[in-house]
Amino acid sequence: MPNLTGNCSQPDALFDPGAFADWVDTSENPLPLLRSFLKDGIETLKQRFLVGIPATELLPLHAWLVDQILIQACRLHTKKCAEQVALIAVGGYGRGTLHPYSDIDILLLLADETDSVLQEAIGHFISLLWDIGLEVGHSVRTVEECQEAARKDLVFITSLMEARLLFGPEHLFKRLQVAIAPEQMWGSRQFFLAKRAEQATRHHRYHDTAYNLEPNIKEGPGGLRDIQMIQWVSKRYFNTWSFDSLLQHGFLTPLERKELLESQDFFWQLRYGLHTLTGRKEDRLLFDYQIALAKQLGYRAQGPHLAVEQLMKDYYRTAGNIGRLNEMLLQLFEEEILLVNEKVDIRPINKRFQIRNKFLEVTDPQVFKHTPSALLEVFLLLQRHPELKGVRASTVRLIREHCYLIDDNFRADSSNRNLFMEIIRQPRGITHELRRMNKYGVLGAYLPAFGKIVGQMQYDMFHAYTVDEHTLFLIRNLRRFALPQYAHEFPLCSEVFQRISKPKLLYLAGLFHDIAKGRGGDHSELGAKDALEFCLHHGLSHYDSRFVAWLVSHHLLMSMTAQRQDINDPEVVREFAIKVSDEMHLNYLYLLTVADIRATNPNLWNSWKDALLSKLYTATHQALRRGLEHPIDKAERIRDVQDEARQALLKNGWTEQKLDALWKQIDADYFLRHTPNEICWHIEALDQAEPSNGAPRVLVRPHNREADTADTMEVFIYARAHALTFTVTTGTMAQLDLDVLDARIITTCHGFVLESFIVREATAASTKIDLEFRLREIQETLTRRLTEPDQVPSHRSRFIPRRLKVFKFPTRITFTEDCRNCCTVMELTTNNWPGLLSRISQALANCQVQLVNAKITTLGTQVVDVFFICNQEDQPLTPQQQQQLENTIHTYLER
Template structure:
């Protein structure tokens, strides 16, 4: 489909086979020829040979090998035809690409012919060719093509390598567009195929470990254009789309350059890995970046290379959209009577697609570059933008200059886009794709394609921002109300100006990559932008505050003890009022989900909602009248007593039991949890200990695991080790030791997919495993390895940091451990705590991709007070660091 001029064969020796010694065994001769050919290919790649030459000549070289093997096996050329299909059929082969062939046969082969085919295929495998093959008659080709459009695509791209030419011609005719899969049906099916494939990759080309073939904007999108062009026009070269007026010469060059770039990336991947792997994983990014001349000891080389990659993908995505729109007009609407409906003097609808009324519209009315997107939001019948208008937008981007940005009409239009009740995120993304958003907001252009080399931020910064805005918009969509009930309620009743929320989202990370505090720098940008767009001083300050404090709520929820009234009062004082709390809550939820969707789960949902409600209550009481601890404890105890309606199995003095547990227990557990614990303890005899209970679904957004037993060394280490072996993610731990020598430990856990435990069988598995391990607590279970996690972690150097702060109001020490998130981390910390003489009261577990930032609340076991002994601090630092390094 591309420039396939490969007349210069000097890269490979065409007489390789003939020059080998006649008495050399065939297998050895072919194996040596393949090895020499592959070596020459690698050397040529390292020397900078043009990538297209390498891709086409590898296919040519394999052609020679197969043709020689075909002749060697004396196959019946009247009954058989050897056909290359798929990418190999296009004449394109990367070092580890599949070599797909079809043996096209006459009906009713005899046994001799069948045996010859088997010997031929076996020989190919024996010499080391990874061949994908099919054996079909013409009739079978037709049947399979009708049932599966991918088979049709393979037939379209086929080449005859050897054998019966007439048989091959019959197959091409029988599977042509006038026989099966006419152009319209073919286009609709391939378009649906692309939509489904893009959904598989979250409709984003900006994942930080992209699949260069299948992700949006990847090689498959370019192939999609080629397939449709071939089916519709019979085009053998995409250059023909220029002749048909579908592409300009500049656009064809962009497409061609993008293809060459992706081919070079793929060639480097295959060469480095030695296998067909089209995922640009962290494992390979540094090596591939070096191929393109990016070298650095730190991750800056990877970030620069990936920025080039993502900008290339963005251009290819735009061209894919534009060309498919062209095809839709030429194929779907070709026979329809055109319906033209004026929208205003600058735009009209043609067959449900918006277009300019004149080629000079943007030249005469530059503001129409923004008006286009506003009209799409306002007119529900518009299904897209005509290809000619997309092209005109791209050609007019230089009109968006300082004068354009200072024009009151353009400022008003941009704010109107942000204020619309529908398609805000959708049209901002389209503006980004067409280059308008980056042109209008230079700050945004600076972060286009910017990646952060870590496992937490799974999108580039620009993609993350646009995804966040989309998430905010989803809170107002009726279909999402059940998934995000609190967000939906707040958006409807507590957000007077949604555009301020969207502006906060647009600017919250816009200053990344500049150096310095991105929140402070972004807040300044946001304030200036709002004032320049004539927003009030109050609104501008609110947006700036949102940007400046966009991490406050998530950090408070995940790193502090929000059961502590002091924490709530401090957070409420910083927020100030209910309106800011509403805006911040929605921004925080959307931000976490847009940073890494897999990290969002019911636990974080419940945690943020809990912080929101507690803060709202504190604001209602008044910041001058904070909630008192004793009042909170009294209310919780009374509520727990009221819930304990049934008669206890054993007669116990509930108040006496509770008096042994201390104030922390009632501050850190709900009335429902306390009633559950108390009834379970009352129903359990001492000879049944340890008591292990599992509640699959709880209001705290996770599965609750409760352990009650006499205090022993290494309970925390054993418990966390077992749960890790069971594949559970621990998100919260509350460790209470009673004055009578019993522990009441509560853990919130989730399955690896972020879901709560489902089913009694799984709950029994967890409780039984913990019960057995706690009965044999002197035998700590082994750490379960995770090869996938280890593979990713080895690319990140994360030093272990251990910091201590005194929490005197709560009579405890806070130990923060920041380290690589590795198997057994919690249990290793548990062992070190016991070894150094520290008692754990609780833990908040937070994982940010490859980095764990865990908070442990600890005391001196002898005094039950904060630790003050510097020797213990040093012991903990050394023990934990050494354990994690090993």
């Protein structure tokens, strides 16, 4: 973390209260002076921050600056009624620290009901503040009115607890303090319960995690509010804001106090920087500001680690520390405030641990020193005792204090290795306890390589979580496959999980799959070496150890095959089957792949990816059962699909003669690329279309037909072949806010084209539309546009997401030849701009290039699209044609 300290020079004339008051008194028109004082003061503080003066020194000065303006403005307008009103700072401003654009909340506390003179004075005072440029939130109340409002409103009583007298009669301010004291309202017990519930609600708004990509440093879990929560409860119970009082009462250790203060200082620095950078109140650490803020705070790139990634790593680790201290202190407060008079129920477990009121605790503070292995045993006991609610705060503190004992000797001890493997082998609580181990610092201490990825973010839109959080989400997903109550979520995964004999190998592969992220080099290979060494040292056989290492090394193989290759091609399936070699490797890899993708970014998972992986799994499973020495060739696969579709259609009234005639019109590859179910659906369109008048036929249905909503949809088009059919289709889909995930094109021998698409809604707004209405809208719009294929839809200006503007990638185009299928494979990597495929299709049409198949892969704000294409002679593109197409695509993308 960069050095955030500095020595603030002594306040100059600008911050001399006596001089300022004299200037106001001698000024004929104080407005310009006050306005200039505010402007100059803010600019001076900003410049001090930019040259390295820490926010901890500037925040009190900023509050003082505003204090002086408010005091002088109030003094000017309340001279005739000075004893009737007190000017009080409340809320965050009342704490005496103020960020550049934070809320300035004040209370004008009245001795009695206002009279006309006082009303007029207050009105002039508030108007002057607005004229000066201060946007204040104000309320005007008597003590009794404050008392009544505070009794009903938790937020208001909290803001009054932070009140600070600025100007006016002190006795009036003291009356307010007496009126809102715990003896009058919101006793410490009631206040604690209400604030704890308030915090839980607030955390839930941020998905109960501090590891959001764009965290709110004030309101989010582990943010400044969590520190204030500790202070509010402390104030209500001990009547002090100081962390020193918590130290004196035994709620904090000196090290924890230091950690809290350093965490607060770091977050103050971030927030001050955000306000300075944006010129407004801003508490969200948005992508737009992260790079600039990292530079402003002195972060520099180090090897493979970007400056912004280092900033965010510090953020996540600090938020984790605050969250842990907040949880620990609230538990201690609960014992002190809520449970102090309750009967203590203690039940021994063994010599080292006991259960106190459903929380696990050590029997002696020296347990970990005498028996370091107890640092792992605590998590095993939590798994074996489901009645436990957690670890007692005092024991959490001891765990943190003794993590230093987990050194090379500790890791080399066979009993500790056995304990760790026992945790992995347990039938319940694996995810919970690995998360707890990570939270308390034990997991990173036991696995130093894991410790390096704690808080490690990847600055892109593909990975939604830090590497450690992603890893633990992955293991959670694997665990859900094992539990019967979640079998409905992923039936095939749950079924496959029952076939694996050693779940621990799967969990270990998940734990190590990304452990080498951020080191440079191939993280899969580096992680495989770590996994092999770990497994051999933890008593696994050579075979099992090599198997875990293989899973780590190949954890991207299945997703890359499914998303970037044509898995309808039996040869692609065969090559994949050769790589996995047997059903055991396939089963484990399939489960790891699904869990990995779902844990990477929940917004990127959909029923189409589920179907792709399921299809590849099933096809590979069949290939392995058949034997790799007896591969299925294309002709055999086509016959099998035709026969299955034929049998289904014959049951629906079709005749052999009619099907034979239809089969002859369609290229054989059509049966290779579609399932029997899809073919039966398509045949309805072919049967009802009228080739004589050339009217297109469009079908649309949810891809997951068992769901009430459609995250992905299937679109099938049967229309007379036209050079611009694909261009019109993709342009129309862009205007309908549809993203294309998959495209397959077949041209019949009698001049018609069969286009099949998998699409999804590009914006969340479309998903709220009635499904039946949406399907009909898509079908009718495509039919209307395809009736006149010469009219290419114009590019509609669609909203470009803010995040897409931040993450920009250079466009890369590569060509390879697919000799087996007599076509060219073009891989395009570029930004996921709205309507991207529509532009690509126009480039293809312009160059007279035919699209045979397309695989669309979205990685956050980046796409990696694979197009199978050929020229007008149904041959692979020549080098000259490739160059022309590449140039044309760049031209269309730059428009």
